[in-house]
Amino acid sequence: MALVDLWNSDRQQVWNKRLDQMISFAGEGKLLDGNETSREFRALLAVAPVELLERWINECLENKFTDFGLVLQDVVNEVGKRLGFRITHGVYRGQGGMSYDGLWSNPGIHHLVVESKSSTTFRINLSRLAEIRSLVISSLNTPAENTSILIVVGREDTDDLEAQVRGSRYAWNIRLISVDALLRLLKLRVSLDDLSVESQIREILVPQEFTRLDRIVDLVFATAEESQESDDVDVADDVASETNAPRGPKANFHGMVIPEIERKLGVSLVKAGRVIWKTPDEQYMLSCQVASRRPEKEGVDFWFGLKRTTKELLEAHSSDGTYCAFGCGSKALTALIPFTAISPILDECWTSPDKEGNVLHWHLRFKMIDGRLRLLFSQDRESLDVQPYVL
Secondary structure, eight states: OOHHHHHHHOHHHHHHSOHHHHHHHSTTSSOOTTSHHHHHHHHHHHHOOHHHHHHHHHHHHHHOOTTHHHHHHHHHHHHHHHTTOEEEEOOSSOOSSSOOSEEEEETTTEEEEEEEESOOSSOOOHHHHHHHHHHHHHHHTOOGGGEEEEEEEOSSOOHHHHHHHHTSTTGGGEEEEEHHHHHHHHHHHHTOOOHHHHHHHHHHTSOOOOSSOHHHHHHHHHHHHHHHSOOTTSSOHHHHHHHTOOOOOOOOOHHHHHHHHHHHHTSOOEEOSSSEEEOTTSSOEEEEEEEOOOOGGGSOSEEEEEEHHHHHHHHHSOSTTEEEEEEESSGGGEEEEEHHHHGGGGGGSOEEEOTTSOEEEEEEEEEEETTEEEEEETTTTEEEEOGGGBO
8 A cells, every 4th residue: 555545544554653664665665766665755745744744854863764864855855845845856865967855946036956964974065066056057047046055954063064164165055954944934834824925934045145134024024913813713803803702712623624625525635824725736725714603692603714815825726626614613514615606705795904994804604594504795694505515
């Protein structure tokens, strides 16, 4: 059984096994360029949650099993992919030519030649990395200033490596980041739904002259502003404040809803934002929110807020395979609604505007009427029957 099939059928087995054990079960049992083991492992990485990627990174750095460096190389490339880069996997044991560990491209903007190092015990041959960069520039026919080197290092003291880079003639074209810091960037990315923040995160990895600090300040403020906006598990606090509605108990059962959606669609979903999930091939994208039942006196059973940034992400995706999922009280009452069914009525839903009158989010209010789940709109005077979409 392929590793991704094992994940889809029995995820607990994947969680329970050591990483080196799983690799030994896949294909030929050893990572080689272009072999079945490599393909199976990378397919598993594409659907693994961030928490599992983090655990595997820890296993590579702490246990140092056979070929752990090759495994770390693949995991680091998967992190780069989830940060929005277009990834070209390198070779495992290359000696010459374009033998990079990974090539991360932000098309039309910048390319990163990535080198993954679990240890900095031995000096890195910066000249070799510079030669690889030159070959990449020639191969892509791209300006030299649009290509740089990113060295991803483990947790050891990197003072010597930093001094080596600073003292070299390649200093401007090379940047270092720890694998833990790279993972924190990914966690930041999946906690937000703003594409502009994703772009700013990628820019951090590119060599820049920081006499002017505006870009760093922009990222800090964009992150802070996003974190202050609505909570993805229920009606936003600011909505409740505006309407004097009681704040109901928070719900947090995404972990039970997402597997039900996966079974319905026959796909594996990966968390890609605060409320966004998508398949590795991006054929499917959905927002998923869960909420507790509201107090009876409110005249509505379940109340969600669709944020502007979430709406923009769904609109930018292909209409086929784009959904909004709403867990109403429990996984037993989860509606998986095509975004094309919701989009036409959004302008007739209640909204929360900012001071300039721009919509911050749309209120999606659900009520059980005659035993059927309905989405209210037109100031709650009309409703859309969404019972056919209940899983």
